[in-house]
Amino acid sequence: MHSAVYPGSFDPFTNGHLDIVQRALRIADSLTIAVLKNTSKKSLFSPDERVEIIREVMKPYPQVKVETFEGLMVDFCRDRGIHLVIRGLRAVSDFDYEHAIFLMNRKLLPSLETVFLMASSENSFISSTIVKEVAHFGGNIVDQVPAIVFQRMAERNKEPKA
Numbered sequence: 001m002h003s004a005v006y007p008g009s010f011d012p013f014t015n016g017h018l019d020i021v022q023r024a025l026r027i028a029d030s031l032t033i034a035v036l037k038n039t040s041k042k043s044l045f046s047p048d049e050r051v052e053i054i055r056e057v058m059k060p061y062p063q064v065k066v067e068t069f070e071g072l073m074v075d076f077c078r079d080r081g082i083h084l085v086i087r088g089l090r091a092v093s094d095f096d097y098e099h100a101i102f103l104m105n106r107k108l109l110p111s112l113e114t115v116f117l118m119a120s121s122e123n124s125f126i127s128s129t130i131v132k133e134v135a136h137f138g139g140n141i142v143d144q145v146p147a148i149v150f151q152r153m154a155e156r157n158k159e160p161k162a
């Protein structure tokens with residue numbers, strides 16, 4: 001029985017993330033999507049909203065759990081007895097950051113293994129940041145995010161700005 005965790009900000013959850021989840025399920029029997037709470041990035045959805053949205057998207061996948069997490073990912077994994085982390089790699093630009101996190105996690109918890117899945121070509125240009133930016137200015141992002149995310153983003157962008 002292999003359980004894995006897929007950590008990230010997921011603000012918002014994109015088709016790139018969905019692709020990684022679907023492919024991770026070929027490696028792991030169960031997967032926990034861990035939504036990072038202590039991120040410095042300015043967010044569109046709160047961590048709890050992200051969890052609620054991703055749970056909707058994950059309805060067809062009963063082997064996927066969605067939770068928030070705060071603090072160190074190694075603690076999250078240790079608490080749950082998870083030894084496998086899934087991360088996605090889009091381009092060389094992702095590599096340095098992912099490599100640094102990998103090395104740090106390895107130092108903190110040597111038994112934790114990280115598997116990197118390369119983005120599919122059709123998703124390799126999709127990033128949460130760009131999707132947010134384009135949607136904010138009224139651009140069409142229907143092909144880049146799951147339908148539920150598209151709907152929630154349209155609602156959010158219609159709300160008066162604080």
Ligand code: ADP
Nearest residue numbers: 007008009010011016017087088089119123126
């Ligand atoms: P973080 O803020 O931790 O980078 P993200 O939500 O941006 O979180 O991404 C979570 C993980 O998914 C990261 O490993 C990231 O590289 C990967 N990822 C993001 N977008 C894509 C994509 N389009 N294709 C494949 N992997 C992706």
